[in-house]
Amino acid sequence: MKFDLSNVRGDLTGGITAGIVALPLALALGVASGMGPMAGLYGAIAVGFFASLFGGTPSQISGPTGPMVVVLAGLFASLSGNVELILTAVIVAGLFQIIFGFLGVGQYIRLVPYPVISGFMTGIGAIIIILQLGRLLGHEPPGGTLGALIYLPTALSDINISTLALGLGTLIVAYKWPPFLAKFIPGALAALIIGTLASFLLKGIPVLGNIPTGLPSLHLPVFDRSQLFLVLEAAFILAVLGAIDSLLTSLVADNMTRTRHDSNRELIGQGIGNTVAGLIGGIAGAGATMRTVVNIRSGGQQRLSGMTHALVLLAIVLGLSPLAANIPHAVLAGILVKVGLDIIDWSYLKRAHTGPRWDFALMLLVLGLTVFVDLITAVGVGVVLAALAYVRQVAQLQIEEVNRIPETFSDPEERALFKRAKGRISMFSFGGPLSFGAAADLGHHVREKVKHGSQILILDFSRVPTVDVSAAMAVETITTDAKASGRELVLCGANEAVQRVLENINAHQAGIRSFTTRQEALAYAVDKVEGPGPDLKSQSVPDINQ
Known part of the structure; x- marks a missing residue:
């Protein structure tokens, strides 16, 4: 010593x-x-x-x-x-x-x-x-x-x-x-x-x-x-x-x-x-x-x-x-x-009334449990509730990111490609670690916000360092919905760890194209919707909301 x-x-x-x-x-x-x-x-x-x-x-x-x-x-x-x-x-x-x-x-x-x-x-x-x-x-x-x-x-x-x-x-x-x-x-x-x-x-x-x-x-x-x-x-x-x-x-x-x-x-x-x-x-x-x-x-x-x-x-x-x-x-x-x-x-x-009400309510709950129940219950309940509240806050931020369908892009080439698609491409960009907190509502929000008449759905994972099993299952739900509505699903920007989880968990991963960058994914999607094929205007595109 x-x-x-x-x-x-x-x-x-x-x-x-x-x-x-x-x-x-x-x-x-x-x-x-x-x-x-x-x-x-x-x-x-x-x-x-x-x-x-x-x-x-x-x-x-x-x-x-x-x-x-x-x-x-x-x-x-x-x-x-x-x-x-x-x-x-x-x-x-x-x-x-x-x-x-x-x-x-x-x-x-x-x-x-x-x-x-x-x-x-x-x-x-x-x-x-x-x-x-x-x-x-x-x-x-x-x-x-x-x-x-x-x-x-x-x-x-x-x-x-x-x-x-x-x-x-x-x-x-x-x-x-x-x-x-x-x-x-x-x-x-x-x-x-x-x-x-x-x-x-x-x-x-x-x-x-x-x-x-x-x-x-x-x-x-x-x-x-x-x-x-x-x-x-x-x-x-x-x-x-x-x-x-x-x-x-x-x-x-x-x-x-x-x-x-x-x-x-x-x-x-x-x-x-x-x-x-x-x-x-x-x-x-x-x-x-x-x-x-x-x-x-x-x-x-x-x-x-x-x-x-x-x-x-x-x-x-x-x-x-x-x-x-x-x-x-x-x-x-x-x-x-x-x-x-x-x-x-x-x-x-003295300052509790000026801060978030939830934090003060949590403090009072732990105080009451400490005095009238026991200390370990008070700490355990407090930590669990605080963790759930934090997960909920993070999930809300992640859902807000999902809802921001990119009409404009900082990159001129990406912006030009997205304009050429004329609404036939829907893109969702996820932000931060995609966790189980957001997974429950992820498929629902994508289903609600996808554009009517879009033929290709792009999921951008460029800013997602990790995903858990719950989030991967949510992606599987999105994949199933896309295939059922006749849309093609494209992934881009996923790192090796994210790609591995998605491939291992998503039972419908087969046939999904994956690109390293968002620009590559957009270029593929534009070529796909502009390429030769049946007259798209004469066909009714199944609505993902139905």
Whole structure:
């Protein structure tokens, strides 16, 4: 493993700063997952260290994140708090990510459309806030988003004013902490310290309680046949969301450092980190945008910064964990509400009404599915709908190209040849990759637009780099229609790949003339319609529309 030590001072400064920022978030996200604060710290240490060591984004800081915690909290509720099975899901998620990296999946994950990303990130932010509302009111709501929402009226009927004041105060400190002080103590850490000290003046405030200290123990994977599908499903969701979260953060890091990350290597590093996290009792993690930004702004650029961040947290675990026992749940809830609010895509929500309505509707659909169904369904449905919408747009453009029957040509010779035909030739010029999206209407549009009285039909493939089977079958339909109506079909401009597909799929390809250029096809067609033969005027030409 090659290390770049050209920026040691900046990397150490960035790593230490990021470690301090990560402390309250790791504790809060660990509690939110149901696994406890130490699981959050162990996850931050393992993922933070190994993702930096083996990953493909040198300046990235990894650790527990909102999307991963939302999945873990749901799994915790589904498995009735079975820690070993939850850790098994984390280990398997890491193995999935390693496989993703070796298979080169990283380049495809980045193709997820922005409205889908915006919708599920906003949904995750909403889920985090919903899950913390009960704790802010002094209650411990049941697991799950719907359970927390259903329980909310009960919590509102019996509000613990002290807990609410402490949580809101923590939230205000985290948001309003002066920037000049943030250079020395980050806002989240200041909110954690101030909130914890303030809790000593209040009575009846629930706190974390006894927290074990020292090095973690080893947790080998455990498989329960009755719960195997649930564990594998959660592991796959964790792997996919962690991959998306990490690669989005990698793009942010690229923009700030003017570098380019290796997406597949990043997935392998994240996978190793999550596998180790599960083995030592930590929760799953991913690339963390806020911590990465803090690291880069503090001077961190290379792998050493992320590894330093993890070692800072390890030192805290070994020496200061007893102090964390006095941290109130309300303080962590206030910090998590800020995390949720930061995840929500406010910038897009403010401008959504000015953009395409379909994109905004897709974003809202993914948001709703994320909150009320599950994350993988939300992303899957969003990607499929976005892809179908894109195919439809491309198909419309391709059909518009088909409808542009060329009355004029840029080439004078082609224009002269087409005029000589006097309407006895119909030509259709296809544009761009001819795909299944346009195939359904292709034959219909050609049938409608072909000229009455035309004897030869020319299909121009000069601007078509590829065709799929659906498009080739549509061409076969056009071929059948042309032969049935007594017209001759001529192809021109098809490259070798297009010609091969058409010949292999089109059962009626035999007898169809094909020319390299459009001018050659026009010259042949003109000679054909002007040549000797029966008196065309005395014959009725079958109408392709009949």
